[in-house]
Amino acid sequence: EPEVTQTPSHQVTQMGQEVILRCVPISNHLYFYWYRQILGQKVEFLVSFYNNEISEKSEIFDDQFSVERPDGSNFTLKIRSTKLEDSAMYFCASSVYGYGYTFGSGTRLTVV
Amino acid sequence: QQQVKQSPQSLIVQKGGISIINCAYENTAFDYFPWYQQFPGKGPALLIAIRPDVSEKKEGRFTISFNKSAKQFSLHIMDSQPGDSATYFCAASTQGSSNTGKLIFGQGTTLQVKP
Numbered sequence: 001e002p003e004v005t006q007t008p009s010h011q012v013t014q015m016g017q018e019v020i021l022r023c024v025p026i027s028n029h030l031y032f033y034w035y036r037q038i039l040g041q042k043v044e045f046l047v048s049f050y051n052n053e054i055s056e057k058s059e060i061f062d063d064q065f066s067v068e069r070p071d072g073s074n075f076t077l078k079i080r081s082t083k084l085e086d087s088a089m090y091f092c093a094s095s096v097y098g099y100g101y102t103f104g105s106g107t108r109l110t111v112v
Numbered sequence: 113q114q115q116v117k118q119s120p121q122s123l124i125v126q127k128g129g130i131s132i133i134n135c136a137y138e139n140t141a142f143d144y145f146p147w148y149q150q151f152p153g154k155g156p157a158l159l160i161a162i163r164p165d166v167s168e169k170k171e172g173r174f175t176i177s178f179n180k181s182a183k184q185f186s187l188h189i190m191d192s193q194p195g196d197s198a199t200y201f202c203a204a205s206t207q208g209s210s211n212t213g214k215l216i217f218g219q220g221t222t223l224q225v226k227p
Contacts, residue, residue, distance in 0.1 A: 004155075031213055042219045043148075043156060043201060048212040056212040091155045098213030099144050099205065103155030 002026040004104035006092050012110045013082050021077045021107045023092030032075045033093040033101065034067065036060070043091065049075065050098075082111045114139060116204050118218025125225050131189040133221045135202035138183065142204040146215070147176065147187045150199045159200075160187070192225045199223070 005024040013019050025032050034046040047057045047067055054067065066078045075094075079086055087110050095101035117136045125131045135145075143164055148156035162169045162176040162185065169176045175188040189196055202218040 033213075035215075043215075043217040045214045045216070048214055050212065056214055093155075095213060099207055100146070100158060100161065101213070101215075103148075103157065105153070105155050 002102070004092055004094055004102050006090075006104035006107050008107060009105065010108045010110070012112060015084060015111055016081050019079050019082055019109065021079075021090050021092075021109070023075045023077075023104055024073055025075055025092065025094030026102060027073070029094035029096050029102075031055075031095045031098045031101070032067075032069065033095075034077045035091045035093065035103075036088040037091065037106075038088045046077070046090075079109075082109075084111050087111045114216055116202060116216050116218040118202050118221060120221060121219065122222045123224070125192045125223065127192065127194060127225055127227050129192050129225075131192045131196070131223055131225070132186055133200055133202070133223075134184065134186045135204075135218050136182075136184045137204050137216075139204070139206075140183070141206045142216075144205045144207045145176070145178065145185050146203050146205075147174075148201045148203060148217075150201065150220075156201055189223075192223075194225045194227050197223055197225050 007022045032049040037043045047061045048055045064080045089106040091106045093101045093103045146161035147159045149159045150156045160171050160174045173190045178185045200221045203215040205215045
């Protein structure tokens with residue numbers, strides 16, 4: 001069964017550093033998403049991406065965050081200057097139609 | 113109005129029993145209601161989903177019941193097994209060409225099925 005692949009599985013970074021979380025969505029999917037889950041809490045929407053542009057973003061997705069689909073296969077989330085409160089699991093997801101999507105296994109980001 | 117409220121927060125069921133998790137929403141524009149199952153260290157996996165034009169959907173041991181007038185939906189796991197022990201999330205979104213498929217998740221229910 002096709003999978004959404006995320007790398008790395010765990011990233012530790014110093015506060016103030018930039019991080020890039022990488023995702024390879026399922027190849028024929030057209031909609032791409034990033035969600036995050038702070039430990040023990042619910043999954044929260046960050047951003048959706050369709051037709052090479054952001055289609056919707058949440059209040060969490062401020063100027064410190066950006067997304068890119070640089071080469072038609074990868075989908076990245078960049079956090080420019082990490083804060084302690086950015087520590088969370090970050091999930092990438094993709095779908096064909098904008099529903100029924102497949103999530104990756106996540107990247108655990110720890111900001112120290 | 114964008115919230116989805118889920119209960120209970122945790123649930124312990126004996127093997128063979130029925131697990132019931134409930135969700136409520138306020139936004140009447142929601143028209144797609146999936147349930148996700150999440151094991152530790154993994155991403156959420158789509159379990160079953162329903163649209164508001166039907167009141168019930170069944171897939172194997174998993175059934176969604178939907179009450180449009182009450183704005184509530186629930187997941188029933190029949191003959192619960194220890195392998196069903198996981199965290200379950202309900203979610204809701206608004207479909208349609210002008211929408212992005214953003215999911216609003218409930219707070220999650222940790223299910224433990226005792227052997």
